Amino acid sequence: MHKSKEDRRSFIQKMLGAGITATGLIGLEAKAGIQKPFEILKANKSHFSANDQIQIALIGAGGMGNSDLDTSLGVDGVKLLGVCDLYTGRLETAKSKHPGIFTTKAYEEVLDRKDIDAVIVATPDHWHKQISIDAMKAGKHVYCEKPMVHDISEGKAVVEAQAKYNRIYQIGSQGLSSLGNQKARELLQAGVIGELNYAEGFWARNSPTGAWQYPIPADASEKTVDWVRFLGKNPHIPFDATRFFRWRNYRDYGTGVCGDLFVHLFSSLHYITGSKGPTKVVATGGLRYWKDGREVPDIMIGMFDYPQSPEHPAFNLSLRCNFVDGTSGNTYLKLVGSKGSLDIGWDDVTLKLNHINGPMDAFDKNVAGNQGPNRHLPIMNESGDRIYRAEDGYLGAHHYHHQNFYDSIRSGSQKVEDSIFGFRAAAPALLCNQSYNENKILNWDPINMSIQHS
Numbered sequence: 001m002h003k004s005k006e007d008r009r010s011f012i013q014k015m016l017g018a019g020i021t022a023t024g025l026i027g028l029e030a031k032a033g034i035q036k037p038f039e040i041l042k043a044n045k046s047h048f049s050a051n052d053q054i055q056i057a058l059i060g061a062g063g064m065g066n067s068d069l070d071t072s073l074g075v076d077g078v079k080l081l082g083v084c085d086l087y088t089g090r091l092e093t094a095k096s097k098h099p100g101i102f103t104t105k106a107y108e109e110v111l112d113r114k115d116i117d118a119v120i121v122a123t124p125d126h127w128h129k130q131i132s133i134d135a136m137k138a139g140k141h142v143y144c145e146k147p148m149v150h151d152i153s154e155g156k157a158v159v160e161a162q163a164k165y166n167r168i169y170q171i172g173s174q175g176l177s178s179l180g181n182q183k184a185r186e187l188l189q190a191g192v193i194g195e196l197n198y199a200e201g202f203w204a205r206n207s208p209t210g211a212w213q214y215p216i217p218a219d220a221s222e223k224t225v226d227w228v229r230f231l232g233k234n235p236h237i238p239f240d241a242t243r244f245f246r247w248r249n250y251r252d253y254g255t256g257v258c259g260d261l262f263v264h265l266f267s268s269l270h271y272i273t274g275s276k277g278p279t280k281v282v283a284t285g286g287l288r289y290w291k292d293g294r295e296v297p298d299i300m301i302g303m304f305d306y307p308q309s310p311e312h313p314a315f316n317l318s319l320r321c322n323f324v325d326g327t328s329g330n331t332y333l334k335l336v337g338s339k340g341s342l343d344i345g346w347d348d349v350t351l352k353l354n355h356i357n358g359p360m361d362a363f364d365k366n367v368a369g370n371q372g373p374n375r376h377l378p379i380m381n382e383s384g385d386r387i388y389r390a391e392d393g394y395l396g397a398h399h400y401h402h403q404n405f406y407d408s409i410r411s412g413s414q415k416v417e418d419s420i421f422g423f424r425a426a427a428p429a430l431l432c433n434q435s436y437n438e439n440k441i442l443n444w445d446p447i448n449m450s451i452q453h454s
């Protein structure tokens with residue numbers, strides 16, 4: 001085992017204090033529970049009185065902003081005061097859905113209000129850094145969507161701002177607040193799959209909206225869209241509704257499939273393993289199908305070296321994303337160890353353990369059957385899956401991620417995914433883009449969060 005029993009126990013104790021509880025660990029550690037093929041995972045809920053309100057505003061009221069808002073309002077003790085967006089249509093929708101709120105196209109007006117405790121930032125990626133820093137400076141707690149930053153060079157400023165203004169700052173990779181990720185972390189740390197040596201992850205899509213061809217409203221124009229503000233730090237160009245509503249396809253605003261999707265896999269992987277990140281990153285890919293003027297590939301493959309660290313043994317990671325996928329939409333994260341593997345979802349985990357038949361050392365001549373060229377390799381037989389599944393009525397990763405945010409604000413102590421964690425998850429995803437664009441292998445220092453130039 002990589003960790004001592006004592007380390008492991010205190011690690012698990014810490015983890016169990018992090019908002020949700022996955023059951024069954026004790027039985028597994030004692031190797032007693034393994035016989036059961038199925039186990040139900042249960043989650044904790046927070047409850048607050050009606051007068052204990054956290055008052056929030058949403059900045060960026062598109063697809064994810066609305067989803068974040070609905071989920072936040074499903075957590076007890078959260079009240080919406082205002083919505084900021086750059087497109088009039090979205091402000092009108094917000095007003096009709098939430099009568100009585102104020103709306104604006106200027107996020108500074110949200111930050112000026114003293115009655116707002118926290119903001120959700122769900123703008124395109126190129127605005128995450130600046131709005132996050134300005135919001136913390138204005139005294140707001142921030143729930144910022146992934147990836148934390150648009151460019152690696154922006155990460156340290158956000159980390160410094162959180163330290164300086166001492167706010168709760170949580171990134172929106174909801175997977176790591178899931179029962180599935182939590183159970184996987186318990187199982188890995190308990191040594192159930194042995195020594196981790198390999199991990200892989202995958203996202204696949206095969207529809208126009210899955211590949212970011214979002215509808216463009218008929219009234220899109222410079223009258224309904226604050227185009228100059230949208231451009232932000234980028235050079236001024238004439239109004240282009242496609243760039244505004246399909247911003248993910250353009251490097252000035254989005255971060256490609258890696259920033260959009262690999263980042264979820266890094267977040268979950270780092271949470272489950274306790275890792276700070278890889279040291280070596282290389283990526284390749286191409287634009288194979290969605291040749292609609294986009295500037296980013298629709299297929300990407302990344303490979304990563306995670307060296308031995310106090311948190312985990314050395315292992316390799318491979319990630320893939322395919323927007324032309326014939327097997328239909330799919331995602332998985334798999335961790336492979338010396339004794340078995342974990343297939344990890346947000347609502348479930350499947351544990352596969354191997355029985356080893358035959359000698360482990362195929363080169364030991366003293367073992368019968370190992371002589372000569374026909375020596376036999378150890379045979380790994382699966383002993384049957386054990387499935388952990390969330391209880392009926394489980395509200396899901398997104399709910400518990402938002403609950404963790406508000407619990408953190410109330411307790412004054414950050415539970416999950418602060419700016420350091422968020423930067424360490426975003427960085428290897430952004431490095432994939434850089435590796436692909438520059439045709440280079442890149443070296444990353446995950447402890448100091450900086451690129452290593454050779």
Ligand SMILES: NC(=O)c1ccc[n+]([C@@H]2O[C@H](COP(=O)([O-])OP(=O)(O)OC[C@H]3O[C@@H](n4cnc5c(N)ncnc54)[C@H](O)[C@@H]3O)[C@@H](O)[C@H]2O)c1
Nearest residue numbers: 060061062063064065085086087122123124125145146172
């Ligand atoms: N956690 C998840 O599972 C998940 C899923 C989808 C998207 N996201 C993230 O959420 C963010 C938003 O994605 P989306 O799909 O909702 O995009 P979207 O285009 O649907 O919405 C973005 C909204 O932000 C607004 N906006 C742009 N610049 C702004 C600014 N400066 N101030 C205020 N509003 C501004 C736009 O008008 C638009 O309505 C992205 O960073 C994305 O990566 C996360």
